[in-house]
Amino acid sequence: MRPHLLLIDALNLIRRIHAAVKAPDDSSQVDGAISSTVSSLSRALHDSQPSHALVVFDGSPPTWRHELYPDYKSQRKPMPDVLYNRLGDFNHAFLQMGIKTFRRSGLEADDVIASIACKAMEAGVAVTILSTDRSFQQLLTVPGIRLRDHFQKLDHTTETVCQQMxxxxxxxxxxxxxxxxxxxxxxxxxxxxxxxxxxxxxxxxxxxxxxxxxxxxxxxxxxxxxxxxxxxxxxALATTLELGVRLKDLRYVRE
Structure with missing residues (x-):
């Protein structure tokens, strides 16, 4: 059977879920977000049935884009401190699920995911990217890469991009x-x-x-x-980063 790699855009998933959680205080909101994120990811794993999986976090800036354009992401609303300070708890929860995680200073998750996805496709591995980030739509030029919107429960394809854009x-x-x-x-x-x-x-x-x-x-x-x-x-996403990530280290064993 052809290997299937699920790549999860960590902060895209976490921030969407955190914003939707209703709680009496900030700390409880993060607790709820951790629980809901684990549940959502469990459903995604069940739906995708991957043989391998990796959760990718954004590394701390600056990135190569900041070097080119210092105002990069300067208009984006910052992550709440209470959520940022608990990212380690999310990371631990993913590891407890049996999923490897990746974070490297100076690298954005988008570029890491794009590079791993393209390298995996070259090796004959099927790839699903779990994210609502539209920047990944440019990767639909690579045959076999699937872009999944977990919240809308739909796949972005060449056809949907043509219809929307x-x-x-x-x-x-x-x-x-x-x-x-x-x-x-x-x-x-x-x-x-x-x-x-x-x-x-x-x-x-x-x-x-x-x-x-x-x-x-x-x-x-x-x-x-x-x-x-x-x-x-x-x-343009970076697709040729040398990250030292080996497919055999990303095997996901279902509970």
């Missing part, structure tokens, strides 16, 4: 380079609609740059070429 997964990085988001500056004055229209008309950021007499949003992209290229680098 009007774009192919391989166009998303260029789209984000122009549109930007909360973490990436994008090109000033273009926005989501302008970026989508340019991608549908030109197909890629490079083709926008090649226009002889750009007008409107295309002119803004060409005038801010350095900003667009910076945003393109920030949006």
């Amino acid at each position: 009007g774009l192919k997964p391989e166009q998303l990085v260029d789209y984000w380079a122009m549109a930007g988001n909360g973490d990436i500056p994008g090109v000033h004055g273009v926005g989501n609609k302008g970026a989508a229209k340019l991608m549908q008309e030109s197909g890629s950021l490079e083709h926008v740059f090649q226009q002889q007499e750009p007008k409107g949003a295309a002119a803004k992209v060409c005038d801010q070429k350095d900003q667009a290229l910076l945003s393109q680098r920030l949006a």
